[in-house]
Amino acid sequence: MASRVTFIGAGNMASAIIGGMIDNGFSPSAITATSPSDAFLAPVHERFGIHTNTDNAAAVGQADVVVLAVKPQMMRDVCEGLRDVVQRRRPLIISVAAGLPAEALEHWLGGDLAVVRCMPNTPSLVGAGAAGLFANANVSDEQRRLATELLEAVGLVEWVEEESLLDAVTAVSGSGPAYFFLMLEAMEDAGVSLGLPAETARRLAMQTALGAAKMAQQSDKTPAELKRNVMSPGGTTERAIEHLESAGLRRIMGEALEACAARAREMADELGTR
Numbered sequence: 163m164a165s166r167v168t169f170i171g172a173g174n175m176a177s178a179i180i181g182g183m184i185d186n187g188f189s190p191s192a193i194t195a196t197s198p199s200d201a202f203l204a205p206v207h208e209r210f211g212i213h214t215n216t217d218n219a220a221a222v223g224q225a226d227v228v229v230l231a232v233k234p235q236m237m238r239d240v241c242e243g244l245r246d247v248v249q250r251r252r253p254l255i256i257s258v259a260a261g262l263p264a265e266a267l268e269h270w271l272g273g274d275l276a277v278v279r280c281m282p283n284t285p286s287l288v289g290a291g292a293a294g295l296f297a298n299a300n301v302s303d304e305q306r307r308l309a310t311e312l313l314e315a316v317g318l319v320e321w322v323e324e325e326s327l328l329d330a331v332t333a334v335s336g337s338g339p340a341y342f343f344l345m346l347e348a349m350e351d352a353g354v355s356l357g358l359p360a361e362t363a364r365r366l367a368m369q370t371a372l373g374a375a376k377m378a379q380q381s382d383k384t385p386a387e388l389k390r391n392v393m394s395p396g397g398t399t400e401r402a403i404e405h406l407e408s409a410g411l412r413r414i415m416g417e418a419l420e421a422c423a424a425r426a427r428e429m430a431d432e433l434g435t436r
């Protein structure tokens with residue numbers, strides 16, 4: 163891709179996307195990341211060989227795409243500091259911040275801009291990300307293709323046509339890796355309680371998660387059917403699944419994802435954008 167991409171912020175999410183882009187053949191020389199402190203920038207420069215800059219506006223001066231990857235609480239100040247250069251240059255803006263509406267970002271950046279809101283996740287770092295994207299009315303088909311190309315370099319891209327659905331995407335896939343990491347922790351602990359060495363239990367749990375996800379992706383059966391195929395009548399899996407169901411796992415997952423989406427809405431309210 164010939165486009166020059168500047169990341170404002172060089173933390174977990176920016177590093178995950180940058181790493182995935184480079185693994186997928188994007189040129190490090192077309193990527194710049196910014197942060198107020200060199201302490202954050204030195205590791206990403208060493209790791210990825212990209213340009214770095216402590217001056218956000220200078221880094222945006224050459225960019226075709228600007229990825230806003232700072233904490234939501236900092237976004238307003240960051241955007242207002244970029245207003246002049248963004249209005250001159252008019253790059254495609256892609257925000258990965260949870261909660262913040264495209265309209266607020268556009269307003270803070272001076273108005274009338276093409277803004278894509280993206281909710282990615284950290285497995286982007288290993289090329290297995292999942293991102294939900296929403297485009298405001300100013301985004302052209304060409305810019306949609308550009309955003310798709312950029313995010314597809316690090317995984318699955320799903321566009322949503324209603325912005326409010328990004329809160330649901332946050333609940334399922336944005337925060338989702340943490341639920342599976344929790345599950346891995348719990349399965350390792352349970353394996354250790356049953357006598358396995360911790361490393362063995364961890365490797366078995368990780369490979370099982372990977373295998374189950376791959377099977378679910380590749381099979382034309384639903385997860386419910388695949389689950390039933392593991393459950394021999396009167397066997398071991400049936401006993402474990404009965405326990406999870408009667409302990410309310412489905413209800414707990416539903417409540418957890420609802421709490422997650424509610425927090426995304428609350429964050430937007432706290433930042434005075436709704």
Ligand SMILES: NC(=O)C1=CN([C@@H]2O[C@H](COP(=O)(O)OP(=O)(O)OC[C@H]3O[C@@H](n4cnc5c(N)ncnc54)[C@H](O)[C@@H]3O)[C@@H](O)[C@H]2O)C=CC1
Nearest residue numbers: 171172173174175196197202231232233234258259260282
């Ligand atoms: N961590 C995750 O799994 C996900 C995070 N997000 C979103 O990504 C965004 C970033 O989150 P993380 O990467 O986890 O945070 P982080 O704390 O790891 O990174 C934030 C970065 O912003 C930099 N920064 C702070 N002030 C700045 C400024 N004035 N100018 C330029 N850079 C500045 C920091 O130095 C740091 O490099 C958030 O808005 C979050 O909602 C979205 C999806 C998943």
Ligand SMILES: O=C(O)[C@@H]1CCC=N1
Nearest residue numbers: 259260332336337338
């Ligand atoms: O926890 C958070 O707020 C961010 C957004 C989605 C994943 N991490």
